[in-house]
Amino acid sequence: xxxxxxxxxxxxxxxxxxxxxxxxxxxxxxxxxxxxxxxxxxxxxxxxxxxxxxxxxxxxxxxxxxxxxxxxxxxxxxxxxxxxxxxxxxxxxxxxxxxxxxxxxxxxxxxxxxxxxxxxxxxxxxxxxxxxxxxxxxxxxxx
Numbered sequence: 038x039x040x041x042x043x044x045x046x047x048x049x050x051x052x053x054x055x056x057x058x059x060x061x062x063x064x065x066x067x068x069x070x071x072x073x074x075x076x077x078x079x080x081x082x083x084x085x086x087x088x089x090x091x092x093x094x095x096x097x098x099x100x101x102x103x104x105x106x107x108x109x110x111x112x113x114x115x116x117x118x119x120x121x122x123x124x125x126x127x128x129x130x131x132x133x134x135x136x137x138x139x140x141x142x143x144x145x146x147x148x149x150x151x152x153x154x155x156x157x158x159x160x161x162x163x164x165x166x167x168x169x170x171x172x173x174x175x176x177x178x179x180x
Contacts, residue, residue, distance in 0.1 A: 045134075045143045046092075051117035053098035058122075058134055059088040063146040066136045071154030073111070077120060080136045080149055089122065089132040 040061035048055040066082045069075070091099075102111040108126035113119060121138035125131060136147065 043143055045139050047121070047138050047140050048092075048095070049114040049117050049119035049121045049138065051114055051119075053116050054095045054112075054114045054119075054121055055092040056095060056122060057090050057092060058084050058132070060084050060134070062144060063148075064136075064144065065148045065150060067152045068149055069152045069154040074154060079120065081133045082136065083125065083128060083131040083133050086124075086130050086132050089134075 040063040042059050043062050044057055044059055046055070046057045060082070064082045066080050068080045073079075074081075098115050099112050100115045102113065103109065104111075106126055108129070110124040111120060112123050114121070119135075119138065121135050123133050125133050136149075
């Protein structure tokens with residue numbers, strides 16, 4: 038059964054980058070151990086780009102970091118440096134939302150799952166997870 042969708046509003050620490058996203062009140066968030074996520078302590082979930090909207094003049098306060106394939110767009114506030122959302126390379130139609138940048142009062146439940154991004158970069162399961170956060174890989178898979 039699909040969880041109820043609600044409007045979540047929030048953004049970065051300095052509040053210059055504000056956004057709203059329509060997402061479930063109950064989310065599965067991913068704690069990834071790739072070098073970028075682990076250095077930032079990022080725990081996140083993915084939503085469809087169509088359900089995400091920057092508010093006001095937020096786009097003028099954003100800068101973008103790209104590396105390796107130049108596909109992912111790691112956006113962050115020019116003022117406080119917080120990455121409250123970004124575009125992942127494995128799901129260009131999605132937006133990754135940083136869990137700690139959401140108002141927790143709009144969530145009823147959060148399940149945090151670990152993801153081995155350090156060793157699973159080429160895994161088909163990585164793409165499946167980002168397109169469908171409820172995907173559970175076979176227990177014999179080590180990704």
